[in-house]
Amino acid sequence: MPGQLLVQPNPPADPSHLPDSVLDCRVRAGTASDITSTELASLDKFKRAVNYIAAAMIFLKDNVLLERKLTSDDIKPRLLGHWGTCPGLTLVYAHLNRIIKKTDLDALLVIGPGHGAPGILSCLWLEEALACFWPRYSRDRAGLTRLIAKFSTPGGFPSHINAETPGCIHEGGELGYALSVSFGAVMDNPYLVAVCVVGDGEAETGPTATAWHGFKYIDPVESGAVLPILHLNGFKISERTIFGCMDDKELIALFSGYGYQVCIVDDLPNIDKDLAGAMEWALGEISRIQHAARSKKPIVKPRWPMLILRTPKGWSCPKVLHGEFIEGSFRSHQVPLPEAKTSEEELQMLQDWLASYRPEELFTVHSTQGETEGAPISDVTGIIPVAREKRLGFRKEAYVAFQPLSVPDWMPFGIESGREASCMKTVGSFLSEVIKRNSTTFRIFSPDELVSNKLDAVFDVTARNFQWDVTSRAREGALLKFSPNTPVRAFIGIVHTMMVQYSKFVKMAHETEWRHDIGSVNFLETSTWARQEHNGFSHQNPSFIGALLDLKPKLARVYLPPDANCFLSTVAHCLGAKNYINLMVGSKQSTTVWLSPEEANRHCKSGASVWKFASTEEGVNPDAVLVGIGTEVTFEVIAAAALLRKLVPALRVRVVNVTDLMILGPPGSHPHALSDENFDSLFTPDRPVIVNYHSYPVEVKGLLYGRPNIERISIRGYQEEGTTTSPFDMMLCNEVSRYDVAAAAIRAGEFHNPKVTTVAHEMASYVTHLAKMDKKYICHEGRDPDGTFDTPVFEKK
Structure with a gap:
C-alpha cells in the first residue's frame, strides 16, 4: 500500500x-x-x-x-x-x-x-x-x-x-x-x-x-x-x-x-x-x-x-x-x-x-x-x-440528493383539548414513528440537548451513535442528523450565518433549471426567554426570527404553534416540505392544549383563526381584538380575556391566534400573506388591535407595513428585560403579561363602547395594581402566585 x-x-x-x-x-x-x-x-x-x-x-x-x-x-x-x-x-x-x-x-x-x-x-x-x-x-x-x-x-x-x-x-x-x-x-x-x-x-x-x-x-x-x-x-x-x-x-x-x-x-x-x-x-x-x-x-x-x-x-x-x-x-x-x-x-x-x-x-x-x-x-x-x-x-x-420522508399521520399522537402537554414531548413521540418509517434517511443531530429539549421518546426506537464514546459507538440506529435542529435559543444565533448561506444556495438552486428539489432545513426553538428556567438575561435572544424575515419570501417560513397539537401539525407539515427554511418556535414545558387535533389541523392550515371560546359573543362586533403570537404570550392573551370578562363584562373582545407569522404581510409580500379582505375578517377593518408577540415588536411592525389603517395596531413583545427569575415575572418585565394586555384592551375599548368609557380609568388602574401586587409577591416569595398558569376559566355573561 x-x-x-x-x-x-x-x-x-x-x-x-x-x-x-x-x-x-x-x-x-x-x-x-x-x-x-x-x-x-x-x-x-x-x-x-x-x-x-x-x-x-x-x-x-x-x-x-x-x-x-x-x-x-x-x-x-x-x-x-x-x-x-x-x-x-x-x-x-x-x-x-x-x-x-x-x-x-x-x-x-x-x-x-x-x-x-x-x-x-x-x-x-x-x-x-x-x-x-x-x-x-x-x-x-x-x-x-x-x-x-x-x-x-x-x-x-x-x-x-x-x-x-x-x-x-x-x-x-x-x-x-x-x-x-x-x-x-x-x-x-x-x-x-x-x-x-x-x-x-x-x-x-x-x-x-x-x-x-x-x-x-x-x-x-x-x-x-x-x-x-x-x-x-x-x-x-x-x-x-x-x-x-x-x-x-x-x-x-x-x-x-x-x-x-x-x-x-x-x-x-x-x-x-x-x-x-x-x-x-x-x-x-x-x-x-x-x-x-x-x-x-x-x-x-x-x-x-x-x-x-x-x-x-x-x-x-x-x-x-x-x-x-x-x-x-x-x-x-x-x-x-x-x-x-x-x-x-x-x-x-x-x-x-x-x-x-x-x-x-x-x-x-x-x-x-x-x-x-x-x-x-x-x-x-x-x-x-x-x-x-x-x-x-x-x-x-x-443535484438529486433529496429523498422525501414518509411522514406519518400526526392526528393519532394528538392530545385531548383542555389538558396540559409539552409541545416537544408530544413531538418526540411523533418523531419516534418518523424514525421507524425512515430508518436510513432520517436522523437527529442533537447529541447534547435532546433530553433537555424533551425529545427523548426517540430513544424507544433508536440509540446514540457517537463513535468516540465507548457507550454508544457501533450501535444500530443513530441520533446524528435530523432536518429539524433543536438548539437552545441562546445558541441558535451561532448557526445564523450558516442558515443564511443555505438559503442562498436554495434560492439559486430553485432558479437553476437542472437542479432538483432540495430538502428544507427545519429549526426548532424550544428554550424561550419566557420560560428561561436557570438561564438569565445573557441567554435570551429571539432574533433568529428576524434573520428569517430578512430572507427571500419564497424561502422563509416562521411558525409559532400555540399548543402541542398545533406543534404536531406544524412539524408534520415541515417534514414533508422542500426548498424552504422553516422555523418552529414553541415550548418544551407543559402548557394548555387549547385546540383538539381536528381544530388544530384547521387552524394551522389557515395560519390564524378567531378563538371563539375565549372571545365574547364568539368574537362578533368586538371593541378590541387581542392577538397572541407564540405559546406563552398567547396564554397571557387568553388569561387577559378571562380577566376582562370578570372585571369589565361590558367590553367586547375578539381573541385571535396567529400560528403562521408570514400571513401578516401585505398581499404579494409572501406566498402566505392574507388578502386585505381576509385580514379584515380576522382583525376587523377599524377596531383597535393589541398584539402580544413572542419576539421583538419591530418584526411584526415590519410585516404589517403596507396594510391599510395599521396605526390602530399596537404591538407588545420582548424588550430585552429579565434575568434569572420566575416565568410570570418575565412576562411582567417585558410588559406582555395578562395585566398589560388587559389594561391596553380597556383603554382601547373605551373609544368604541360607552359602557366601558365610564369604568375605563378605574379598571385599567386596578389591573395595573394587580400587576404590582404580583411583582411584589414574586420578589418576596421567589415564586409565582399559586394558580398563575392554571388554564383560565371563562365566566358566562
Missing part, C-alpha cells in the same frame, strides 16, 4: 519532543510506484489547460486562445476573481480524476475556498459538465470564449462557487462550512467519499475548527468517508495565515490530537507523484477502517486520514511585480496584475504568464478534419474518467 502511518497513536503533548521519524509522515516521491509516465504527462497537460483557462477568466474578454499578442482591448474593463487558490484546487481536481479513473471511486468534491470558482469551472468545462448543464458553454471555441469572457460579468458565472456550479453542494460565498457539509453528505452514503478542500484561511474560522471533529460522529458501517485536504498556501487576502506559520511538527501534533492520521504533501518538484501516493494511501486507510467495521470487527477510535497540501500561493503566476513578490505572497490572492489593462509592463507580464502554459499545445486552435476548433486535445482529457456519472461535475448526489 502506498504510504504508511508514521504517527504514534498517542503522541506527546510537546511536538518538539517527538522524534523526526514519527513526525515525518509525508508520502515521498515514488511511493505511488504504479503512476505511469502517460498519467504524469496527462496530469501535466490537464493542469496547464485548467490553470490557463482560470487565469484567462480573470483577465480576458477576447483573444482567449492567445493567438496574437495581447492588447489593452483584450482585457476586461473590470478585473474580478481570485487566483491565489486556483492552482491548488486544479491540482486536487486533476488527481481526483486520476484516482477515480483508476479505482472507479465514487467521490464528491466540496470546495471550501469558494472564490476559487475559476479553477473549478475550468475543470468542469474540460470534463464537459458545463456543456451538459449549461449548453452555451460547449467544449469548443464558442463555449470557451463565452466561459472566459463572461466570467464575473453580468450574465456569466459569479466569482464564487454556488448552486449554478455543477457538482457543487455548498454555497461558497462565506467561509467555514465546507467541512461540516462534507460530513453531512456522506451520512447514509456508505460508498461515497467526500473530498473536502479547506483553505488555510478558512481553517481559522470557528465553524471549521469545530467541524474537524465531525468524523467522530461518522459510523463506518452505514456512512461514507470524508477526506479533508488542508490547502496550506500560507496567505489570506493581506497577511499570513495561522496555519502558514506552523511547522510540520506543530501541524501534525494538532491534527493528530484531533484524531487524524496526517500526511503532508509538499514535494513541489515531484508534486504529482507525492499527491498521487498520498491519495492512494488515504483511500487505503479509509477502506481499511470501513472493511473492519463492516466485518463486525470495528477499529476502536478509528483515525481517519487527512492531507495537508502545501503549495505556493498563486502558484505559476508572475514571481515579482514592482519589486514585490506576487507568487507565494498575499498579492496573488485576487488579481495578481491589477493594472493589466492600463500598464504596458503588466500587460506584457500577463502575456508571458499565459504563454507559459503553452495553450497552443493544449487546444485545437485551427480545426482540421475530425477536430473541433477550440476543444482540448486528447492528451489533456486523458485523465478524465470515461464514465460520465463518475466525473465530479456529474455526481447525482450533488
